[in-house]
Amino acid sequence: MATTDIQGQVLGETEGGADKFAWSMTLPLVRATLWGFTAYFLGAWITAIAAHTLIVNALPATVGYVFGLLGWLAGSGLWEGWIRRAFGGAEAPVYTGVERYFRFSSDSKATAVRYVIFNVIAFLFAGLAAMAIRIQLLTPNSTGWWLSEVQYNETFGIHGLMMLLAVVSSVIVGGAGFYLLPLMLGVRNVVYPRLLGLSWWLLPPATVAAFMSPLIGGFQTGWWGYPPLAQNSGNGIVFYVLAAATLLTSSVLGAVNIVGTMIYMRAKGMSLGRVPIFVWGLVAAATILIVEAPATFTGAVMDLSDMILGSHFYTGPTGHPMAYLDQFWWLFHPEVYVFVLPAFALWLEILPAATQRPLFARNWAIAGMLGVAMVGSLVGAHHYFTAMSATRMPIFMTLTETVSIPTGFIYLCAIGTIWGGRVKINAAVLLTLMAMMNFLIGGLTGLFNADVPADFQLHNTYWVVAHFHYTMLGGVIFTWLAALYWWFPKVTGRMVNEFWAKFHAWWFFIFFNLTFLVMFIPGIEGMNRRVAIYLPYLRPLNEFVSISSFFLGAGFLIPAVNLFVSWRSGKKATQNPWGSKSLEWHLSSPTPYVPFPEGSEVTVVGPNDNYAAGAPEPFVWNQATPSK
Amino acid sequence: MAAENIGTLMDPASERAKRGAFFFPMLFTSIICAAWFLARFLWAGTSVPKAADFGVGVALTVLMLFSIGPMSGARTKLIRGEDAAALGRLAALLGIAVLVVVGIIATWWAVPIGTGYGGIYDITSGWILLYFVGGVLGLLASLMKGKQVLERFQSERWVAHNVLSFWGELVLLWTVFFIVFYIA
Numbered sequence: 001m002a003t004t005d006i007q008g009q010v011l012g013e014t015e016g017g018a019d020k021f022a023w024s025m026t027l028p029l030v031r032a033t034l035w036g037f038t039a040y041f042l043g044a045w046i047t048a049i050a051a052h053t054l055i056v057n058a059l060p061a062t063v064g065y066v067f068g069l070l071g072w073l074a075g076s077g078l079w080e081g082w083i084r085r086a087f088g089g090a091e092a093p094v095y096t097g098v099e100r101y102f103r104f105s106s107d108s109k110a111t112a113v114r115y116v117i118f119n120v121i122a123f124l125f126a127g128l129a130a131m132a133i134r135i136q137l138l139t140p141n142s143t144g145w146w147l148s149e150v151q152y153n154e155t156f157g158i159h160g161l162m163m164l165l166a167v168v169s170s171v172i173v174g175g176a177g178f179y180l181l182p183l184m185l186g187v188r189n190v191v192y193p194r195l196l197g198l199s200w201w202l203l204p205p206a207t208v209a210a211f212m213s214p215l216i217g218g219f220q221t222g223w224w225g226y227p228p229l230a231q232n233s234g235n236g237i238v239f240y241v242l243a244a245a246t247l248l249t250s251s252v253l254g255a256v257n258i259v260g261t262m263i264y265m266r267a268k269g270m271s272l273g274r275v276p277i278f279v280w281g282l283v284a285a286a287t288i289l290i291v292e293a294p295a296t297f298t299g300a301v302m303d304l305s306d307m308i309l310g311s312h313f314y315t316g317p318t319g320h321p322m323a324y325l326d327q328f329w330w331l332f333h334p335e336v337y338v339f340v341l342p343a344f345a346l347w348l349e350i351l352p353a354a355t356q357r358p359l360f361a362r363n364w365a366i367a368g369m370l371g372v373a374m375v376g377s378l379v380g381a382h383h384y385f386t387a388m389s390a391t392r393m394p395i396f397m398t399l400t401e402t403v404s405i406p407t408g409f410i411y412l413c414a415i416g417t418i419w420g421g422r423v424k425i426n427a428a429v430l431l432t433l434m435a436m437m438n439f440l441i442g443g444l445t446g447l448f449n450a451d452v453p454a455d456f457q458l459h460n461t462y463w464v465v466a467h468f469h470y471t472m473l474g475g476v477i478f479t480w481l482a483a484l485y486w487w488f489p490k491v492t493g494r495m496v497n498e499f500w501a502k503f504h505a506w507w508f509f510i511f512f513n514l515t516f517l518v519m520f521i522p523g524i525e526g527m528n529r530r531v532a533i534y535l536p537y538l539r540p541l542n543e544f545v546s547i548s549s550f551f552l553g554a555g556f557l558i559p560a561v562n563l564f565v566s567w568r569s570g571k572k573a574t575q576n577p578w579g580s581k582s583l584e585w586h587l588s589s590p591t592p593y594v595p596f597p598e599g600s601e602v603t604v605v606g607p608n609d610n611y612a613a614g615a616p617e618p619f620v621w622n623q624a625t626p627s628k
Numbered sequence: 629m630a631a632e633n634i635g636t637l638m639d640p641a642s643e644r645a646k647r648g649a650f651f652f653p654m655l656f657t658s659i660i661c662a663a664w665f666l667a668r669f670l671w672a673g674t675s676v677p678k679a680a681d682f683g684v685g686v687a688l689t690v691l692m693l694f695s696i697g698p699m700s701g702a703r704t705k706l707i708r709g710e711d712a713a714a715l716g717r718l719a720a721l722l723g724i725a726v727l728v729v730v731g732i733i734a735t736w737w738a739v740p741i742g743t744g745y746g747g748i749y750d751i752t753s754g755w756i757l758l759y760f761v762g763g764v765l766g767l768l769a770s771l772m773k774g775k776q777v778l779e780r781f782q783s784e785r786w787v788a789h790n791v792l793s794f795w796g797e798l799v800l801l802w803t804v805f806f807i808v809f810y811i812a
Contacts, residue, residue, distance in 0.1 A: 086769045086787075088776030094635040107638060191641045191649045252656055260649025265641055290652050294659035301755065302667070311751045318671055318748070594637055 019097040028103035032075030036205060039071025040064040056216040058238045059308045065209055065242045072205045073198075077104035082194045096593045104201060106193035108178050109591060113491065114200050115174030116484070120560070122166040122207055123477075129159035131553050134546040141533045152532035153220035154236070158210055160223030161240060165247040166207045168472050169335065171480040172342040173254060174200070176487060177282050181258060183584035184276040186267025186602050186619075188595055191260035199253035206246035213239040222530055224328060225300070227314035227321050231307055238307055245300045248293050248331075251338075255286035255293075267583075269604035274618070276582060276608050277359060280366050281345020284373040285338040292331040292377055299327030322387065329380030337376040337403075340439070340471060341369050343479035344410045347432050350486055351417045352609040353580040354429040359609035360416030364409045371406025375399060385455050393452045400450035407443060411436070426578075427501030431482035434509045438474025442467055445520065460530075463523025466516045474512060481508070481559060488566065489573030493590035496566045504558040511552035519545050581618055582608045646786035647793070654797050661759055661798075664752045665805035672748035684738050688731045689806045692799050695724045699799070703792050706785055715774045718788065721795060722767040725760060732757045759798055766791035 041055075044064025048055040055064075080092040081104045095103065100110045132155050136142045143149055178196060182189050190196050213219055213236030220233040225244070230237045262275065262283050302313040303324060312318045352359045359365065379400040385393055414436060423429060445467040448454040458464060481504075488496045522541045527534055534542070576585040583602065587595055596602070599622070606618040641649075702717035732753055739746050770788040774781040781788070 085780075086773065088769075088773040088780070091635075094638070096634060106635075188640045189638050191645050193639055252653075256649065256652045256656070259652050260645065261641075264645035264648050290656050291659070294656055294663060298660055298663040298667075305751050309747075309751055309754075311747050313667070313671060313748075320671075323670075594634065597637070 019099070021098045025099040026102045028075065028077045032072045032077075032201075035075035036068045036072030040068030043067025056235055058235050061216050061235060061238050062242065062304065062308050065205075065239065068209075069202075069205050069246065073104075073201055076201050078198065078201065081105070082198075104197055106189070106197050107593070108182055108190050108193060108196055109491075109593075109595075111197050111200050112175055112177070112179035115170055115178065115203075118200070118203055118207075119167055119171045119175060119480075122162055123171075123556075125211060126159050126162035126167060127553055127556065129155050129162070131550065133159060134549045136532055137534070137542045138546045140536045140539055143532055147532065149532045150218070150220060151214075153222070153530070154214050154218040154234075156530060157219055157222045157240070158213065161210055161243065162207065163472070164223060164335070165244060166203065166210075168339045168476050169247070169251055170203070170254075171476065172339070172346065172483060173251075173258075173282060173285060175480070176278075176346065176483040177258065177342060178254065179487070179491065180584055181261055181279060181282060182265075183587065183591065183595055184279055184582060184608070185261060185265060186270060186583055186596060186604065187261070187265045190257040191265055192257055195253045196257045199250045199257075202246050202250040202253075206243040206250075209239040210243040213237075225303060225324075226328075227303060227306065227319070227324050230303060231315050238304065241300050241304045241307070245297055245304075248297050248300070251289050252293050255289040258282045258286040259290065267602050267604050273363075274604050274607045277348045277362065277365060278342070278345040281342045281348075281369055284369040285341040288334045288338050288341075288373050288377055289331075292334050295327045296331035299324055299330075302327075325384055325387070326381065329383045331380070333380035333383060334373075334377045336468075336471065337372050339476050341372060343435065343439075343476050344369065346479050346483055347414050347436060348410070348417070349582065349609070350428060350432050350482065351414055351423075352611055353578050353582070354426075354432075355418050355421035355423050356579065356611045357417055357421045358612045358615070359413065359607075360419070361409075361413050362607060362609065365413040368406040368409030368413065371409065372403060375403050375406065379403065382450055382455075385452050386459050397450055397452050401447060404443065404447065411440070426485070427496065427498055427505055428482040428486035430502060430505045431478050431485065431508075434505065435475050435478035435482065438470055438478060438509075438512070441517070442470030442472075442474055445470065458523060460528055461523040462519050462527045462529055465529050466519035466523060469516045469519075474516070478508070478512075481505070484559075484563065486578070487584075488563070489577050490584055490587075490589050490591060492567050492570075493573050494566055494570035495573050495577065496570060497562050500558060500562040504555060504562065507555040507558065508552070511548050511555060514548035515545055515552050518548070581611065583619060586619065586621075643786045643789075647789050650790045650793055654793060657759070657794075658797055658801060661756060661801050662805065664755050665801070667752050668748060672745045682738070684731055684735045685806060688728055688735075689803060691724060691728060691731070692802050695721060695795065696799060698724070699792055699795055703789065706788055706792075709782075711774060711778060711782060714788065715771060718767055718771050718774070718791075721792075722764065722771060725764045725767055725795070729757065729760050729764060732760065763791070763795055763798055766794060 041064065043066065044055045044060040047063040048057070048060040051057075051059055053060060055061075077092070080090075085091050095105065096107075100107055101113060105111065132147065133152070136146050136152055136155075143152070147155060178190070213234075215236075216239065217234035217236045219225070219230070219237035219240045221229050221237065221240075223240075225237060225240055230241075258279075262279055266275065302311070305311040306313055306315050306319070314321050314324045348359055348365055379396060381388060381392060382396045382400045385396070388396075423433075445463070448458060449464060449467060485496050485501050488494070518541060522538050522545075525538065525541075527538050527542075573589045575587070575589050578585070584591070586602075601622050602619045603622065604618060605620055606616060608618045610618065698717040698720040702714050702721065705711070705714035705717060735753060736750050739749050770781070770791050773784075773787070
């Protein structure tokens, strides 16, 4: 009996509500917005009156943010969907249809879809900030006709913070991760579904606050927020700190669910050796977050204490500004591995299916990901070789360069998988291969940053900017798009238009490399990052980079339109268009609301990436025994 | 199928999973809490004023150690399914938690405010206080659920177990760090 037949017998009402969209369904989202802004102004205004200060000053803005966050959460449906019942109140109805996307919901699939939409919107705005930066750099001094130096500083700070914490940190973990985690493990939902739902609802207020920070004075520290500049360059820094702390909290709520679900909720027969490789990537990333985030989270809050409560952790007579650097980079370098480990794992999910060959050296791939997580957790201090003692330098240089060894395992596993095989190239596979190429350049150029003598020359130049864009944009965002194309049929039940998807893949690859490969040159030639004005001899290179980046940015309209049109009118997808052995592809498309209703559970008898000729199917489906 | 049943179906984790996975948020929050305690040493430890009065702190430590009794009792009763007795111990624990909250606020007057030391002490205490407020809310939620909808309390015993685990984490952190702090 086919797997869909088994599910079909028991799905019934658990497939999800069939109600058509109505504008009234968006009411919780509208209510949350209204309550959020109202509570913000109420909190800020009352505090300003009580403290005899202005509403835009640090303390009223902080209190306003906390009130606003609580108002937003209350409006989202958190109260009736969780808090009220937790205190013994009435149960709220369960929304299984379209409305679950617009309110607090414990469905991990709805949460994941919201993550994707949020990431797209945040990427758009943070990308517009990038375009503003590149317009500025078209000429050596554009402050007369474009952004002032202060506005320029604010713009690159917002761009960096938003791209890292509102986009790259959650594009793969939030979208693909939370959608696929339970499905790949053969369970209906994650271990704490409500906490996972909350993780998404923390994102919008933090993001809005960061974007709005110029309205209360902005911040000019970049996304680092280093004191004592943080305390002396605009009240908007409190929105930066609060946004960073909120976004970190959101990430940790997701991380807790990833690790807890993997350890405690695998399908019958799914030993650790049979856990899908993508789940291993998620777990490696989540482990970093749980262990490393507290130091950085505490750093953000201590920085805030200095600003609003008069403490002197980092400033004043007892302050140690360098302590902030240690705390900040304690997580925020390993955070790079939080971004990229799930991307690595996606390569290793997609490539075996695309080549119909078993994943090469599976255990080495897992060891590689755990190795990157472990070694990578210790390397944050390499970001400030120019400000540390000579004793620490060789230690952190060696540790940083050691990360390339487990990373090499992962690359070798990917190459070994496709070696000698026939890769069936679709847009997702193409983007995966491009991401591998890009990240290779990002990784190899990173070795120069990790090397102390070279770093003294390259530190704080455009070399560094080009390097990390190769890892983040070139590695993670390419993989994000690959994941969107690969799993689009499973989420929507429709196929993506392959021509336009491939067209954009090439567009993206060409203009990405024209932008960032060329950007290494002004870096070597000594162009400092984070300056609005540069020397005239660097103009031709900057013009080239800026114009390439405009094409790169404009190109994102192609996938935006393609995905929307494909969702509305694309060809209907079959259950398993890629011939994958992964469990989610054995469910109907789109995934039903309850993915494994009682009576259609699976037993796992092998890893999901063994495509060797004659290999048995990795899952055995129980015969349907409908409970109703 | 009723919506409530779908809701239960879509929260499929077993009690073992719910309790076991709670280790991870506890680990995260413990490291943060430990960081606040350690901040006192790193930033203020060398300048503890001689006039600082730790009497309230000692009393709170004794109270925290005393709370191990009702905490363990509540857990045993939960495991045995004696919910009424478990709720009684949770209520006792709630009383202790409220006292600790009041005590922490009282310590703000026990150290000279305005000095560098006083500022660091008060702020770290303030952030630690949030943990105890969280504990109070968790205990209150379990009690109210147990009084109003016992059936739900019974089907979600893992919540009360996790609240007790969180309290145990607070006892451990407070005791270890206060003793070190006091001796130092």
